[in-house]
Amino acid sequence: MNSPETPPHLLTLILLTGFSPMSLNMFLPALANIAVDLGTDYAIVSWSVSGYLAITAVIQLIIGSLSGRIGRRPVLLVALLAFAIASVGCVLAKNIGTFLSFRMLQGGIISGHALSLAIVRDTRSERQAVSLIGYIGMSMAVAPMLGPMLGGVLDTYFGWRSIFVFYAVVSFGLFAICWLDLGETKRRATSDRTAPIVGTTTLVWEPLFWAYALCGTFSVGAFYIFLTGVPLIAHSVFSMTTAELGVYIGSTTVGFICGGFVAGRFGSRCEPITVMIAGRLVACVGLLGGLLLLALGVTSPHFFFASTIFVGFGNGITMPGSNTGAMSVRPELAGSAAAHSGALIVAGGAVLTALTGSAVSATHGAQTLLLLMLAASAASLCFAIWAAWLKRGKAICNANESLK
Known part of the structure; x- marks a missing residue:
């Protein structure tokens, strides 16, 4: 286990970065089946995509300020735990209202991408950060390619709820990895209560x-x-x-x-x-x-x-x-x-x-x-x-x- 101030390993940052786009597109092949199973129109189920994008835009503004005030580690840990719990909620959802509510709560996983970049900048010089973010960004391209393929297989053989079971298992696993590996990289000198407003x-x-x-x-x-x-x-x-x-x-x-x-x-x-x-x-x-x-x-x-x-x-x-x-x-x-x-x-x-x-x-x-x-x-x-x-x-x- 890393000390509280030890930067995370590169693999941890890659996993956090890559999981964010998978949370958006992995379940797309199952949208039609979700609509049928929950007895609603496809147009309503599609809010799980468009509404999710809108929520992530707002959440990014919030997590940026929070991470400047209380640090990267606690924000990421809470976001991962919330995503895991929300994934379980989607698995158990019996109607479209419940499903969409828990789906919107999953939006906090976007912090995995945004704060991974911030962590790199916290711990590297400007030129080193460009190089490392270039490599990390490659996972942002691979994940969208693999996500829909894996989601389609899971939906075909186990039903759409299995995709959200996968989300829950992976997010709980990432929570454990970050708990052990993710040290706080935010400089203490700037972690004060005025940071969000000033920032x-x-x-x-x-x-x-x-x-x-x-x-x-x-x-x-x-x-x-x-x-x-x-x-x-x-x-x-x-x-x-x-x-x-x-x-x-x-x-x-x-x-x-x-x-x-x-x-x-x-x-x-x-x-x-x-x-x-x-x-x-x-x-x-x-x-x-x-x-x-x-x-x-x-x-x-x-x-x-x-x-x-x-x-x-x-x-x-x-x-x-x-x-x-x-x-x-x-x-x-x-x-x-x-x-x-x-x-x-x-x-x-x-x-x-x-x-x-x-x-x-x-x-x-x-x-x-x-x-x-x-x-x-x-x-x-x-x-x-x-x-x-x-x-x-x-x-x-x-x-x-x-x-x-």
Whole structure:
């Protein structure tokens, strides 16, 4: 067992980070069966996804402040225990109201992702954090690929409640692991009762924080746009089966994994802002290439999805830098920064998916989708450049102050 102030092992952080997306998508294949079993409409059951996302956005703001006030360890332990109990509640639910109530209580598991990033920043330098978050981020891509597959198998052979049994068992196991391995990494000097108020106010008035956070928001937003519009494009333009579409969507996720590996490999050697901009350029160049091919009349799905892979690859390179940068504006407020930027990504994703749903149609849908993705990627590039400009100005001001 680690001492109370010993940082957790890397595997613990990977498990915490990877379990967060699995809590969202693992039960998706069972939604229809849940609706039948609980005697309700599919539209109502779907609130277990949309409502859950809304709840996680709010919870991230709360856990960021709490972790700054009382520490990372107690917040994570309580969140894991609450998720485990809520999972048992979902297993025992006899009606849709009970199920949705316990499902919303599961939203606290998002702290596993947000606070894992904060813990890395607590215990590493800025460059080291970029590298480590790059490797940890790879689990964020693998988990969404494996989650629905495992959920589908469990639902098919044991029924939908077995998925929530799995949630309960894993979360109780993670609780035990964190109890033994997760030491407190929040610096005591800043763990005072005024931290939540000061942290929130300070971050809101920090332009550099917004530059990093919005870069990440539009980077992930491009992927949200892709997920929203690509099913229609696959059917209307490429006449693809759902199985083929699943493979092509997975290829973009593989791109993210490769980008995360690149960030992990080279992040400690380069300035985080340089890594961010490089990732944004990769995404934009790939999408421009796809648009050029469409303009030339090339409508092969291979080339279309080859261009979208660059978005996943670029995001994998960018996100460790943007996450680390947001937490490095005020290192003592890393928990609040991770939570606020995470909530912003969820909120931005909701807006961009709504926009995509109304903008993409069967006519010229492929071009529209790539243009929307390019617009989001270009916006994130602009915010990355803004962050570089702000950081350079801050460095010059600090140098001038030191000379006085």
